[in-house]
Amino acid sequence: MSDTHGQVIDGRAGSRSRALFERAQRSIPGGVNSPVRAFSSVGGSPPFIRSARGAQLVTEDGATLIDYVGTWGPALLGHAHPEVVEAVCKAARDGLSFGACAAGEVDFAEQICALVPSLRGGLVRLVNSGTEATMSALRLARGYTGRSKIIKVDGGYHGHADMLLVAAGSGAATLGIPGSAGVPAGAVQDTLLVPFNDLDAATACFHANRDSIAAIIVEPVAGNMGCIPPVPGYLEGLRALCEQHGAVLIFDEVMTGFRVARGGAQERFGVTPDLTCLGKIVGGGMPVGAYGGKRAIMERIAPLGPVYQAGTLSGNPLAVAAGRKTLEIIVRDDPYDALEQATTELVRGLAERALRHGIPFSSHQVGSMFTGFFRAEAVRNYADAKACDLPRFARYHGAMLAAGVYLAPSQFEAGFVSIAHDPATIGRTLAAADGAFAALRHPAE
Numbered sequence: 001m002s003d004t005h006g007q008v009i010d011g012r013a014g015s016r017s018r019a020l021f022e023r024a025q026r027s028i029p030g031g032v033n034s035p036v037r038a039f040s041s042v043g044g045s046p047p048f049i050r051s052a053r054g055a056q057l058v059t060e061d062g063a064t065l066i067d068y069v070g071t072w073g074p075a076l077l078g079h080a081h082p083e084v085v086e087a088v089c090k091a092a093r094d095g096l097s098f099g100a101c102a103a104g105e106v107d108f109a110e111q112i113c114a115l116v117p118s119l120r121g122g123l124v125r126l127v128n129s130g131t132e133a134t135m136s137a138l139r140l141a142r143g144y145t146g147r148s149k150i151i152k153v154d155g156g157y158h159g160h161a162d163m164l165l166v167a168a169g170s171g172a173a174t175l176g177i178p179g180s181a182g183v184p185a186g187a188v189q190d191t192l193l194v195p196f197n198d199l200d201a202a203t204a205c206f207h208a209n210r211d212s213i214a215a216i217i218v219e220p221v222a223g224n225m226g227c228i229p230p231v232p233g234y235l236e237g238l239r240a241l242c243e244q245h246g247a248v249l250i251f252d253e254v255m256t257g258f259r260v261a262r263g264g265a266q267e268r269f270g271v272t273p274d275l276t277c278l279g280k281i282v283g284g285g286m287p288v289g290a291y292g293g294k295r296a297i298m299e300r301i302a303p304l305g306p307v308y309q310a311g312t313l314s315g316n317p318l319a320v321a322a323g324r325k326t327l328e329i330i331v332r333d334d335p336y337d338a339l340e341q342a343t344t345e346l347v348r349g350l351a352e353r354a355l356r357h358g359i360p361f362s363s364h365q366v367g368s369m370f371t372g373f374f375r376a377e378a379v380r381n382y383a384d385a386k387a388c389d390l391p392r393f394a395r396y397h398g399a400m401l402a403a404g405v406y407l408a409p410s411q412f413e414a415g416f417v418s419i420a421h422d423p424a425t426i427g428r429t430l431a432a433a434d435g436a437f438a439a440l441r442h443p444a445e
């Protein structure tokens, strides 16, 4: 399919993408370097991406697609923002990696600590991914409290560390392997599970495990069972429970950090955790994670304290350059109102069109993060998300891709709007959705 200017917009894998996928499967497990990129739950094979700019992706088949994956969250400023690209190129000319102290790391740490409420007056350590940030923060919480047990929520995803691969969301949920093979029972015996948005369950869990819980880790806005906001009082309740029981409250803001507000969900909802994990946007598209928080806790990390955590490439100058420039632009341009408005227009438009076509549908939006769920009732937790009409989502995904809109290939993922999603782009997305919802009224062929 092509538009009136002759531009190809059918994003389904064409002959070149299919040939590449064939080849990929011969040398890469499943042909993908992260399982969330597989199309197993929606069918078909993935289009291969040649380039990305602004709100658009160009596939190896020559199609131009409107992107709502945003490299799974980092692309708040759109793809290949010229100032970020320039900062990375400049840094590259001065050396790709030092493995030694550099001024940029100090500037970056100061920027991060100034922006995220729980890090103000505290300390931050740079790592290379969200997974590293969460596993390091949990080791630290255990080292700090001298306790072993941790609580996570059902359907929460915090990366692929052994202790966290229990009832995990995102790709683990999509592929039906929320508890991974290869994780020894011992690695997860201290991981306790509670449903998201259920303060009574969290309270009961703390009471049943008195004096043994080191930390609760939670995405303050769930993003890996689709986007689900916290119900009023939930985050405040977790804060109070941690204080009452001497446990560390960890917000995993890998997805929500610099996304749902400049200072993340903790700023938006006014609840300050003890430790915060960051990733995605903080690296501006380069591999960066970070964890930080209260000085008294962070001072337990080596070389100051006995909790060990290290990284050859941590604080890599290219990654730091991308992150610094991204945060600088965020502060300079303050894009959050515009992002929120664009996302509201999109999500309202989707809901209206679904209703008009009689498709059971509900949606959530927090800032520029959103999910449309194929279920009429509101989704409050992972159990609700699992009750969505997944085959219908798969058909919707395929129809949107054919109409030039690239969505995550799973109902259990959030969508992301960037500053490059202008009104015309949103309008084109809604026109595509209208066609997709109309097609869903008819039984699958």
Ligand SMILES: Cc1ncc(COP(=O)(O)O)c(C=O)c1O
Pocket: 072, 129, 130, 131, 132, 134, 157, 158, 159, 160, 170, 219, 223, 224, 252, 253, 254, 255, 279, 280, 289
């Ligand atoms: C909330 C959250 N935490 C942690 C991670 C893991 O981050 P990474 O994939 O960079 O290891 C993710 C990844 O999607 C995430 O969404």
